[in-house]
Amino acid sequence: MVDYDVACQAVQDENADPCLLALIAYENPDFTPNVASHPRAYPGLLAWIARFGNEEAKKIVMRRLSTESNPLSISSTQEGSVSYTPQQAMEVKDAFVQHDIAKNFPELRKYLAQNPNCYAELIEWLANLDDPQINEALQKRRAEEGQDPTL
Secondary structure, X not given: OOOHHHHHHHHHOOOOOHHHXXXXXXXXXXXXXXXXXOOOOOHHHHHHHHHHOOHHHHHHHHHHHHHOOOOOOOEEOOOOOEEOOXXXXXXXXXXXXXXXXXXXXXXXXXXXXXXXXXXXXXXXXXXXXXXXXXXXXXXXXXXXXXXXOOO
């Protein structure tokens, strides 16, 4: 567990390690507003905070995403919830966000299967679902990569 004093120093350090910030947010929920405000909080961490953080932290994330230019803009569908667009599912590079989409947004899995940035284990998991729409997307992906689409 991250020591309280270390957490206090990290959230005040503009050069704090983003991985340490993620660990602080996970282990110390009271710090999530501080982490959400931190300039080194990366899009995947902000998405996690928007989904699991306290109400104050969720508001900070939504305010940041509405005012900052960010490669992944998550949108609020209800108070405190997030959603992704099909385009984001096809382009997101952050493995945490890919995992979140796969786990919590089954309607976007077919788009995620088309994402060239998906990690191999996720592609394998999607293939094992044996969903016709996902299978079609995976065949298209394989064809675009020059692989045998029947694999």
